[in-house]
Amino acid sequence: MSASRFLVTGASGQLGRLVVDGLLKTVPAAQIGVLVRSDKAAAEFAARGLHVHKGDYGRPETLTAAFAGVDRALLISSSEIGQRAVQHSNAIDAAKQAGVKLLAYTSLLHADTSPLGLAEEHRQTEAALKASGLPYALLRNGWYSENYAASIPAALAHGVLLGSAGDGRIASAARADYAEAAVKVLTADAPPAGRIYELAGDAAYTLTEFAAELSRQSGKTVVYQNLPEADYKAALVGAGLPEPFAALLADSDAGAATGALNDAGGDLGRLIGRPTTPLAATIAAALKA
Numbered sequence: 001m002s003a004s005r006f007l008v009t010g011a012s013g014q015l016g017r018l019v020v021d022g023l024l025k026t027v028p029a030a031q032i033g034v035l036v037r038s039d040k041a042a043a044e045f046a047a048r049g050l051h052v053h054k055g056d057y058g059r060p061e062t063l064t065a066a067f068a069g070v071d072r073a074l075l076i077s078s079s080e081i082g083q084r085a086v087q088h089s090n091a092i093d094a095a096k097q098a099g100v101k102l103l104a105y106t107s108l109l110h111a112d113t114s115p116l117g118l119a120e121e122h123r124q125t126e127a128a129l130k131a132s133g134l135p136y137a138l139l140r141n142g143w144y145s146e147n148y149a150a151s152i153p154a155a156l157a158h159g160v161l162l163g164s165a166g167d168g169r170i171a172s173a174a175r176a177d178y179a180e181a182a183v184k185v186l187t188a189d190a191p192p193a194g195r196i197y198e199l200a201g202d203a204a205y206t207l208t209e210f211a212a213e214l215s216r217q218s219g220k221t222v223v224y225q226n227l228p229e230a231d232y233k234a235a236l237v238g239a240g241l242p243e244p245f246a247a248l249l250a251d252s253d254a255g256a257a258t259g260a261l262n263d264a265g266g267d268l269g270r271l272i273g274r275p276t277t278p279l280a281a282t283i284a285a286a287l288k289a
Contacts, residue, residue, distance in 0.1 A: 005031040006186055007066060007100075009057075009091060010076035012041035015106070018179030019074060019186075020050070026187060035066045057087030063094035070095075072102040072186050077122070081244065084121040089128050102135050102191040104182060109142040109200055109263055116255040118248065135193035137185050142200035142268075143172040143252075143261045145282040148210060152286045154239065161211045161224045164232040164250055166257035173201035173268055174277035181271045200263035201276045210279065217283055229254040 006023060010016045011034035023032050029049035036042050037056055046052045055062030057078050067073060075091050078084045088105070095103045108114055111122040129136045148170075155161040181199055185192055205213075211224040227235065229250045236246035255261065269276050 005071045007033040007070040007073040009035040012036045016076050019182050022183035060090040067094045067098035070100050073100050074182055075105045077106050085124040088125040092128050092132050096132050096134050104137040104185050107138050107140045109140050114260050117251045137192050138196045140198050141178045144175045145172040146175055149282050149286040155222050162235050163207045164229045164253035165207050167206050168257040169204035170256050170261045171200035171204040171263050177276045184271050197267045198263050198265050199268040202269050204262050
């Protein structure tokens, strides 16, 4: 099988699928490669005419073939918290060995200074990228609006939106906005090597404002209740979330209270050439789902 010009790792995830869909709007399927872990995802992408590689960040021997001959690649961060730094280094090594001309990485908003617990492995990955000598671009993604939209059913059921963000403003954007940004970077006429993009939504909001917009659209009164981080984590665990994930969400909310999820630089809107998706649109989509 001939090599693909583009490679999207983690292609079967929510962000990865959107990136592949975006690439297919302007790039022939035969020029796109994907790295996936499951047989089901492999068969699905193969049926669309893409180059499919089964592999895992944790198994370096599976990455070599995926990156071979690739011109530009998107390294979507692993979902395995605590293992990311090593896994990402494996992918970076494979990309370097293949001579990839641009490796774009989905990092975290203001990763270099962020107080979020999530930031540390992103900082380690960014350092590995810089040390590799590879041409790279950092897509420092802010919060996905869908992260908060996921809490809408419970908020409507109880009339309360729980969180630990206080009055912190959150400049989130739709997952599709971040995917479109990744496509723009991958397909740019000149590879934007060395660029750091701080990607966030155009308009920031507080969770009190989120609850007010949800109330307006649903016709049901929902109020925001701010909790200490430990109490919010306990509430999430009580709702059935695994403790590590609950801790991650509570920590991120606490960070939002200090402005860690806010940015007014406008990089995302400029990169995609349009306004970012308003929070109201994401809420509307969630209510229709």
